[in-house]
Amino acid sequence: MRTVRQVETTRDWTDFKTVAHRIYRDDPFGLPDETIDLDRVLIDPPSSIAATRRTCAFVAYSDDEPVGRIVAIHDLNFTGYTAEPIGFFGFYEAIDDQAVADSLLDAAAQWLSGRKLASMSGPFGPSMFYSAGIVVDEVPKLPLIGMPHNPSYYANHFEKWGLVGIKDFYSYLFDDPCMIYNRPEYARHMQIFEKIRARSEITFRPMKYRSLRRDARIVQGLYNKTFTNFWGYSPLSYVEFLELLKMMLPILDRKLTLLAELHGKPVGFLMAIPDANVAASRAARFSSRWMRAAATLWHVKRRGKSPVIDGVRVDMLFVDPECPDKAVASLLIMELSQRMRDRGYTRVEAAPVLDDSPWMKGSVLTRVEHTPHRTYRIYNCDLSTIPGGSS
Incomplete structure (x- = not known):
């Protein structure tokens, strides 16, 4: 049985981190550790940063095994500066199962909607300043330091759910x-x-x-x-x-x-x-x-x-x-x-x-x-x- 739970406890955060290890354990270009310090950036950021950002993390389970994760992000600095009601999502990882993807994206969208935000963009980790987007190349490569790395099926997850690509970035x-x-x-x-x-x-x-x-x-x-x-x-x-x-x-x-x-x-x-x-x-x-x-x-x-x-x-x-x-x-x-x-x-x-x-x-x-x-x-x-x- 598949369920999605909001992250609230230390055990929940352990499950959140475990998802990435499951996704990349057989990836020849996957690295065993997180690319950024999740504790400092997401879980327990400095109070001055936490005051400018509201987040809600979710973990998807299949028979109590963590198989996906996502974070809904309301960047108060961004909405205050731009006056645009745009929410973000990030830290997305999931097995290749559209039902899991849909449940995670649904959860993030509903949380952002509850904060009166009109659209959702991402993935960001947690803002454009840190990491943005997913890799959409057909040929896998060792990830570049500080840049996204992900399975190729993530683009399908997003597009089948209803997300549309709005901006491409490149490396040279x-x-x-x-x-x-x-x-x-x-x-x-x-x-x-x-x-x-x-x-x-x-x-x-x-x-x-x-x-x-x-x-x-x-x-x-x-x-x-x-x-x-x-x-x-x-x-x-x-x-x-x-x-x-x-x-x-x-x-x-x-x-x-x-x-x-x-x-x-x-x-x-x-x-x-x-x-x-x-x-x-x-x-x-x-x-x-x-x-x-x-x-x-x-x-x-x-x-x-x-x-x-x-x-x-x-x-x-x-x-x-x-x-x-x-x-x-x-x-x-x-x-x-x-x-x-x-x-x-x-x-x-x-x-x-x-x-x-x-x-x-x-x-x-x-x-x-x-x-x-x-x-x-x-x-x-x-x-x-x-x-x-x-x-």
């Missing part, structure tokens, strides 16, 4: 991150960039761990100034950004977190994260979670000969729209390329990228011919069309 893979330096066909582009760099007064510095809080506030301010008109944007709080940075600190390469400054004023930011999932896949053979974490971090920090981690993901890139130097995005990417070369990285993947994002139009990606490597999709539905939804 460069297996030669210094190609603009190395390949003869880009010699003209290189000459142009050298001229731009020679006349630019932009300087770069890494984020400083000893002044992490101050730099976090600088980056948070830049983010909110840059993305005001960005699809799905709502203001990012300093506390939430600092929490994310703290989670990522163990795997960050400090030399790849770059603040761009013009006459001492911060005008841009780029953060590239070593693709620790490559190391995590190597460490998956250990049964102990502690051993897996230790082995992963050992590979992350090892930058000698033949390192396991050969690539990075460009996670954040944004520029103050009022900056008079319009080449900052390109200069940041060029600076990153040089630093990657010096650090021995040979692969870079930029994700998530909207083709119409402002920095995309002025960055290196528009100067080289490239097609997306992966595609991620966000879905939406009008809750008034769902049984038990808003009327």
